[in-house]
Amino acid sequence: MVGASVGTWLCVAALVQPDVRLAVLLGLVGPLIAATVSWPVAEWTYKHRPDRLTRVMSVAFAGKMVFLGGYVAGALRGLSLSPVPFVASFTSYFIALHLAEALLLKRLFDGGSR
Secondary structure: OHHHHHHHHHHHHOOOOHHHHHHHHHHHHHHHHHHHHHHHHHHHHHHHOHHHHHHHHHHHHHHHHHHHHHHHHHHHHHOOOOHHHHHHHHHHHHHHHHHHHHHHHHHHHOOOOO
């Protein structure tokens, strides 16, 4: 997830102006932090306490909502970002990283791991 996110940002960064580059990077950071924290917790829980996975995932989702809501509000109010690139980046990475987590969960449920 980290490699793909950074790789796509580097591609975008090569094509856009510095102010847009920063907005896209900050749009990536919040969802990436949320995904890189929640995925290892979900994986560990499934391997060690599978009966608790739904509860852990529900708590993680609620935590992500609070964290990401504060992150977006702080980024848009506290920093001088271009809002359209930030929101487009945030939305794209949020969806892509949740899709990645869903595919990793499917793989885990099918008997695989990382």
